[in-house]
Amino acid sequence: MMSTIQDVAKHAGISIATVSRALNNPDKVSTETRERVMEAVRQLEYYPNEKAKLLSSKTKEISVGIIIPYISSYYFGELYKGISRTAKAQNVRIVLHELHDESGEQSLMDALTFCKQQGVSGILLSSQFVEKDYDLAISRLKLPVVLVLAHHESAMLPAFKIDDIKASFDAVSYLVTRGHKRIGIISGSLSNPVVGEPRYIGAKNAIDFYQLPFHDKQLVSGGIRFEDGYKAMNELLAARDITGITAVFTATDELAFGAMKRVRDAGLRVPEDISVIGFDNLSISGMFSPGLTTVSQPFADIGVEGVNHLIQAIKNPAEMKPGTYYLPYNIVERESVAQTSD
Amino acid sequence: MMSTIQDVAKHAGISIATVSRALNNPDKVSTETRERVMEAVRQLEYYPNEKAKLLSSKTKEISVGIIIPYISSYYFGELYKGISRTAKAQNVRIVLHELHDESGEQSLMDALTFCKQQGVSGILLSSQFVEKDYDLAISRLKLPVVLVLAHHESAMLPAFKIDDIKASFDAVSYLVTRGHKRIGIISGSLSNPVVGEPRYIGAKNAIDFYQLPFHDKQLVSGGIRFEDGYKAMNELLAARDITGITAVFTATDELAFGAMKRVRDAGLRVPEDISVIGFDNLSISGMFSPGLTTVSQPFADIGVEGVNHLIQAIKNPAEMKPGTYYLPYNIVERESVAQTSD
């Protein structure tokens, strides 16, 4: 049903080799031939079969697999924008793969295998579950893989992200410069190697550095979603008579949204009663009232740098340089943090 | 470098035909052979080349192209979730394609061609720019295409969405049942066939139906983003002494976020001073304070129904039934609409 290069050749009265040339290297055939071919292509509504092209061509097109835990996540759009633009610009195809089972394990292995079978030349991985256990599996893949927004325990892989510890430190410092001394922390699970532990550590470091008081009840750790933030703030508020917190650092913006909502629901105001600083700078963070002051992660840039490195590594394996690449971040000031003299 | 079926055959000391069988129809070869093959596969780290498989196999795997205007849009995640789950369950591959140039035209054509070349068997289209002009191009594709969250002027294509007119009518009715009589409308561009015109019409119909007062200045139409909502509410507020509005219907949630922010920035409160009802029910809409009361679109279901119909149509073209399929929606009540006796 779909016409092939054979049909075009017959229709134009020439060989398939010439048709192929007319299509891919127009200047290698005569003008007349080229036009005959184009006409035939038009009439037959011919579309070259990519599969066949790829199979026969020497100069293999390169394609990369993107493995992402959760497409609905609020940062995915930004990240993907960076990835897709630079991939397209360099003519590399993208195979997207979502990890369905968030718990990782099998799911990641499947994803890796799937990508391999699809014939990708490299993989961009954004899962936080890349632990040592995967080293063997990954090296067996014989494919370059680079990490974005993730961290690799044994640092065998290049990873692109921001310096979470430093950024968290800075976020708390920001609070301090605004006069806050009693600061609560809403953290992800301390066993989470990206949004959990390092962001907690950075924040805690700052509290120690500035020699601020810190009571057990100033820290609540657990999930990283809206509901978790809501519940965490609830606990923080309950302990306020003993902690006296005036501000809170949250490990993610979503956590901050939940926390802010809880503050409101308690009849309190942000930032007058409780200041909040988040982490991520999702595209929606400015839409809230008050706008959320937060650490801005350069999601798009991380995507760009990540694929770029990957593509280089694909073209020349020697370019594959393990290690963690920290991208610049900054704090965007909006309205969720008040100045206080307290 | 990558091992092929040839290598496996040699390694196992049998023919490639048998290797192929051992891999695809394990029960068609002897146990011993199967094990030899598996062992060779393991040792050589063999992965079948999907391209070659697809090219040679009779029973073509089916894959669908998804064309979406903007991956960063807040509803994409939900929509894609529905699409990808049902596609995967039925073993169909997805080729994602974002329309870069929002203005449509060339971009849509390119996307269509791209998908065709990739060898997809059908296309799921979520662009709002599908006007009559494309009928020819689409029919030339000789591929089934179904629309989601979109509308097709000449209704030659199946389209899955909610009934925007009816839903908008209901949203305004909701306001009326809460005692509101003077209602503002923030609409998308009236020339937008999905979120613009129909949602305006539905809202206006309700205002007429309930014989409510309606002054020119009760309507602001234009964009559909946050900033547009902010500006629109500004105008609405400025005209409040003559319109006396107590509530506003917005054509999208993003518009509602902008509008709510403007209300706050004016020192007013939602819903006490101005009630707001949105349209979409994005996953973030409940995170705001107050939570946004809004028309809930079943994005995931729309995705599910859309691909399902598409896959049916691919398997049996007779199943392709043009027309608009309306999915159920509902209004989710949160806290942005107040009861009033005014």
Place this chain on the structure above:
DNA sequence: CTGAAAGCGCTTACAG
């Protein structure tokens, strides 16, 4: 500038 032919990595009747 053009054509015949080999080859890309598989699958699948067809024989045996």
Place this chain on the structure above:
DNA sequence: CTGAAAGCGCTTACAG
């Protein structure tokens, strides 16, 4: 149960 061979739709030296 297994193998030889044709074929999927292209590309690309190699001749001419």
